[in-house]
Amino acid sequence: MTGFPRALPVIAGLFAGIFAPPAPMPPSAWAGQHFFLPDGERKAQLIDLARTPHLIEPMDALGPDAPDNELAVMKSAQSAFTTCLQIVALHSIDRDPCDMMIVQPTDSALTDFNSQKLGRAIELSPLMRRKVKPQTSRSGQSSTTYEKKFDPDCSLILSLATSTADLRSKTIKKALCDEIDEYPDDLNDQGDPLDMIRARQISFLRSGTWKRAYFSTPTIKGTSKIEQKYEAGDKRRWTMTCPHCGDDDLRFEWGESFKFDREPPFAAHYIPPCCGTVIEGWQKFAVYETGRWMPTAPGPGKFKSYHFDALSSPFVPWDEIAKEYVQAGDNPTKLKTFWNLTLGLPFELKGDAPDYERLLERREDYIAGVVPARGLLLVAGADVQHSGIWVEAVAFADNGESWSIHHEFFEGETTDHKAGAFAKLATFYERQFPDAFGGHRILDCMGIDAGDGGRSNQVYAFCRSRPRAYAIKGVSGWTAPAIGTPVQVDVKLSGKKVKKGATLWPVGTWSLKATFYTNLQKDGRKAGAEVDPDGYCHHHQGCDERYFKQQTAEYLKTTTVRGRTTKIWQETGPNHLLDCRIYAMAMAEYLGLSRLSPEQWAVLARERGVPPVLVEPDLFAPEPVKIAAKPALVGRAKPARGRRVLSRGI
Template identity: 25%
Template structure:
């Protein structure tokens, strides 16, 4: 029999063990919790295992903000593949284990919410012992747990879609985690903005609430995360130069990110260096990574408030901060006013997972496509896409004209297409020459006056599109495709014209703008049929085409240098009115059925825009051709070795010494002579 003293000792130990088990875990920051408990699942990362915040130094700022007592809202405008989703998972795990609370995890749609729960959260729960012990498996019976609903001691976690108003507006939640908010619908089933609906559920918790948003931005006019970041204290991460110690925000610019080219002008991304804005020294990749890892030892981890503020009767741009990165008034030394909303901006320049050379390659690959360039700006730089209006001033475009005509086109021109607009009293047509990497030269813009209900003006158009373009290296090119607008009063004439010339790839088209279902392809996958005649009709994504065109117009070509996607204009013949028409529209964002829709509209009511329409239809004609056609025409074989089968059937070789035909004057149906070359608007 154990003695009384031994029995008392055993009871004391049991009481201590019970008290230890019931004692809440010590209060930790999110960084401390993740470093101590979080385990990354194998299926979710190339580097599974224990989480270490030091591997992603830029994550310290947003993660530490969660437990700031005066912070209730966090908005993180960040690039992809660096921190967003993992931070949200960390926050969910923190509140499940460290500070039990009701949590709402919002994805753009209910389907994505289910996928995130199954593919991201469930593996994390399985891999992290403290979460596995608290959150029952969704497969277990009678646990009250489903794919989208989790229960644990002291709280619940619900995964919902922003398109599900009932789920958004139900029970109160102290913590709201909103992922990819730029993809949320503008209206949740007629109940209003889904982000506001979700976060309204935390309002009763007042200063104990935590609302966290994370997303890559989109367009300036419609980006939610950009709007929320502007409303925050706008924290940016300052990195010390490894050469001079100057602390700076890492920015993508032609002064800071520089690399070499070889003797042939080819880019060499592996030579890239980030250059200090203070001393100008270039950082090697090892130095950039070392500078980023140095953030771990800074008291503010590099993150500082940058939003302008008012104090002592003056507006201040933050230039002094305390050890926590809070802005200080330079006059009185007091902290800047803070409304509890912390904002963070993170680009791939801060990534320790991406080499700077890879970011340069991504940028170079984006130069050939406006859509890819927009994606790079949004997802790599974490910046909103802004329209380049400065380069689209008609006078600026007119000032970029070059010395060539359609009778002396540059040798870089490989193929010719045209686009035509139909009015009651005239036809207008633009001819474009395309070269490598979709570089384009405007060759001609012609106006054919006459009643378009009569055949005579259409005969003139037929003659016009048969006229060749002559290049300076002795080639003669005729259009390989063309698109004619069939909308308006002359649809039957357009279809009749195109029907007889379908073998020449001349298509009847109509413009189709963006709508709430999204943007449209410039060239459709297939044609529709007209109701009466059964003729083919191709719907052109005019808003998408104008996005691409205006992005190309913003590229200023340099003399003697290839300029992918750039647009060139001839020196003579194009009047100022041509450029006014080409730039007659601007992009606007309209809300349709609760969804932001980006469309192009004329700047002034009644403004003429035929030059723009013709250009867009010519772009569509180019896209109607197989992409391999460009490569075939760009073959490096000497011209005199070309066989007939080596070139397009619409390309005719002529001797370089052949005389250039004299320009001709055509007459309209009324018998008035009209210039057959440039100057249609003079």
């Protein structure tokens, strides 16, 4: 027995080794052993963070051994921070098990994140397959599609920013919030989703062990949520060493230092202010690898906030950035996309409408009701009121130039989709407009507002029997696309409800209004310019004072909603014809205004009867542009004289 006391330290040491917590390991070190890339060029391989060193610091700041509680990342697209988010969550499952939440902005984003990223990463990792309970288990403790369960009795919840039930579900220690600029400002009149998420972490405030991160590409300057978070932090930038003079305070900035040609191959390069010696595009990636994060606005109490863009990204060549900028031109919608997704910066909108008197002065002498030579798309928007229907037909060219063709108010009752003002709208729908080449054109499509005006069912019924008529509903917010994903809605006809009897298309009106007002501000040949610029708006002499007053009847107002500064559109008077124009723009986008290639425009020109001499003869013609409007109704529309209308699928 004399040997037993001597064995106690050995036994105790063995048990201590078994039950002691694992040695600290930051997420970046853990990832190199256990995180397999779910997609991309190196799919199913262990991650090598030496290839993306910009991820390491923010990733490790979210580890359990780091003192940081909160951080924000304002980023460009394709900057790999979604990978950072996955690693932080999976590292916590293994090394710091606790209740967590990952919040995505939309149902589709949540589904894609789970199926294409997080779910695959779990399946690829032997460690994670052991740690995360499978969905196939019959136990009540098994995982579900949107709740990953693991011991000891913890879970990672995948939540929607648009679901009050998700955001009020349970107390959490860690919250990882993705693409926060797409979160609603006010969720079902219950407050800001970010405030609701923050309330889930109150129990951990005293211990100081909570973690909260915000990731997002920005949207509109002055209203972007991630911009506000970034500005509140210490504003870290990826800071590199100049390969020529050794200056260690080099940051790639959009502006005068970034040079490129306006034509391919663009020859993009950077002239650093430290020494003025050119850094060529092929040198970018080696310079990136010398970088580290440096705060540009340090201060007491500030959390870490990061800005990272394609100029510094190891994934995006500079020539590609130059190409994207040149292709955006002065189109405000494309520039916003470039600013947000490539530069990772909020876009500053110019939301002031021009003076209507100036627009009156620059009217032109083209004939109302006749489609001009370059107006290859012919669309219309209609705004339904109780006393009648406002409508405008607009023609668009390949560069976004537009011509007002016809506008009118159809007076009459709107309670019956077959009578009154709707009967006049039906005549307008079938109208044949003469074109510049002696032919006739019917509307390619018409968007009719079925919003909250009390005439939704009438609009649905009107559109059901007309394949080129679309029931639409305006959607507010700066992230809503020009034309969104349609939904099936119920229709009440003759007192009976028809389940999913009509299709309703959401229209993102806010960005379209910004685009329209930017185009209205442009000067063309009427003001002495050599050419009319892309997006220029043409108006005939029949566009009178009332017309222009309605089209300029809104402005961008800066306001405060629940303590957050934002920009909203504010009406100054009747705006029915503005709504008609916005709906017409949405229909043009539906047909492919911003997507069609030069070759496809050439095919369309031939089909619209443009004489061959006016169409570039050397353009390769792809397959003929497909007929029609709604996929289920292809072939039922009969364009005049064989003219075809576009399919959205191009």
